[in-house]
Amino acid sequence: MALPEPRVAATIRLDEVSGQRWDLVVIGAGPAGSMAAREASLAGARVLLVDRASFPRPKVCGCCINGAAIGVLTDVGLGDLLRHNCAQQLHAVRLASAGRIANIRLSEGVSLSRERFDTALIQAAIDAGAEFLDQTQALISNVNADARAVILKRDMTEQSAAAKSIVVAGGLGCRVFAEPSSDERHASPASRVGAGTVLDVAPAEYCGGTIYMACHKHGYVGLVRLEDDRLDIAAALDSDAIKQHGGIAKLAAQILTHAGLSIPEAMDDANWHGTAKLTQHREHVAAERCFFIGDAAGYVEPFTGEGMAWALASGRAVAPIVVDLLQDDGEADAMQAWTDQHRRLIARRARLCRYVSRMLRYPAVVSVAVRLLAHAPWLARPVVRSLNASFQAGRANIVVESEKN
Numbered sequence: 001m002a003l004p005e006p007r008v009a010a011t012i013r014l015d016e017v018s019g020q021r022w023d024l025v026v027i028g029a030g031p032a033g034s035m036a037a038r039e040a041s042l043a044g045a046r047v048l049l050v051d052r053a054s055f056p057r058p059k060v061c062g063c064c065i066n067g068a069a070i071g072v073l074t075d076v077g078l079g080d081l082l083r084h085n086c087a088q089q090l091h092a093v094r095l096a097s098a099g100r101i102a103n104i105r106l107s108e109g110v111s112l113s114r115e116r117f118d119t120a121l122i123q124a125a126i127d128a129g130a131e132f133l134d135q136t137q138a139l140i141s142n143v144n145a146d147a148r149a150v151i152l153k154r155d156m157t158e159q160s161a162a163a164k165s166i167v168v169a170g171g172l173g174c175r176v177f178a179e180p181s182s183d184e185r186h187a188s189p190a191s192r193v194g195a196g197t198v199l200d201v202a203p204a205e206y207c208g209g210t211i212y213m214a215c216h217k218h219g220y221v222g223l224v225r226l227e228d229d230r231l232d233i234a235a236a237l238d239s240d241a242i243k244q245h246g247g248i249a250k251l252a253a254q255i256l257t258h259a260g261l262s263i264p265e266a267m268d269d270a271n272w273h274g275t276a277k278l279t280q281h282r283e284h285v286a287a288e289r290c291f292f293i294g295d296a297a298g299y300v301e302p303f304t305g306e307g308m309a310w311a312l313a314s315g316r317a318v319a320p321i322v323v324d325l326l327q328d329d330g331e332a333d334a335m336q337a338w339t340d341q342h343r344r345l346i347a348r349r350a351r352l353c354r355y356v357s358r359m360l361r362y363p364a365v366v367s368v369a370v371r372l373l374a375h376a377p378w379l380a381r382p383v384v385r386s387l388n389a390s391f392q393a394g395r396a397n398i399v400v401e402s403e404k405n
Helices: 031-042 067-075 114-127 239-244 248-259 306-328 331-359 363-375 377-388
Strands: 021-027 047-050 092-097 100-105 131-133 137-143 148-154 157-168 185-187 193-199 210-216 219-225 231-237 273-277 280-282 290-292
Touching: 021 031, 021 137, 021 306, 031 047, 031 114, 031 157, 031 306, 047 114, 067 306, 092 363, 100 363, 114 131, 137 157, 157 306, 193 239, 210 248, 210 363, 219 248, 231 239, 231 248, 239 248, 290 306, 306 331, 331 363
Parallel strands: 021 047, 021 157, 047 131, 092 210, 157 290
Antiparallel strands: 092 100, 137 148, 148 157, 185 280, 193 231, 193 273, 210 219, 219 231
16 A cells, blocks of 8 residues: 655745746756756755645656666765655566566666655755745746746636746646747657556566566556555557557556566556657757756657656756856856757667667567577667666666566
């Protein structure tokens, strides 16, 4: 069962925000937004972190935190956060396709529920000096010479504030502009949709410390035990196949069966959550005092912790750029600096995720790869090492073993 989590209380009221001028408003209190708010606050900025949800909130994606993400947390002084929240150490990825299995051993990585992880990061931002406002929608409005207006809505109340910079970290599908035409996000026509659920009871064969991934032509399903022994299930699925098979749960069950993995009894009756199309991009990740980070900046169907690593790394990296903007008001330079920095951080890793996700669309190719791994396990090392490596240096020392099921 889920461990009880205290609610993260807002530190400021909506009426207190009204009319104020902030150095930075961060929209979205997930890992990317909370990291940006914390780092900017530590650098002396006056920061408002706002989210439309209340926390803790249930969220199934992003429960795997890889070595790259752990490296970011360690670098900013939050290395003990995972241990304090009872994160489950990960030792292996079990890749399954058409009854064949490849076991990939990991030297780094943990699983942790988003209820606990997001809550801990928000509290870290508050401890650093950021103000936090929950259950509030933020919409970006007019821009003037040195600030941008933000409309804040809660229930039937609407207030406004101004910010010298705005960091957008609202995740997939976020709408943050008062004028919808200002949104430059584009989804790939071939993109899959995300779906997931968390089960209180799971089959014993889904062991703690292992990520299970079942591959199929219609998508893939990942399963991992959390710190409280619940089973997190996250999937990337073809939307047409969901309709053809009568729903998310039925398609997920077929994928697991075809891969040779068992179907948890409670899966069909579980409360499944869906996402927008997974593969998206923005024309610009910085424009008119707005900086886009994490999933809001683009998404390439990452897996096994890559999305969380991108979120934390971009939250850390954007902070000094927005703080510098407060000092010299070089807006054009700041926009270009974030565009260049985001490309350096994400481009190579996104390209690798794109290649791997494309390969996973062809189960026959995956089956061949699994058979190859049985004879030449070193073939998987470069890919897994890249996915798990620190943004600053290769941290993961990964050994790969494979077996025919």
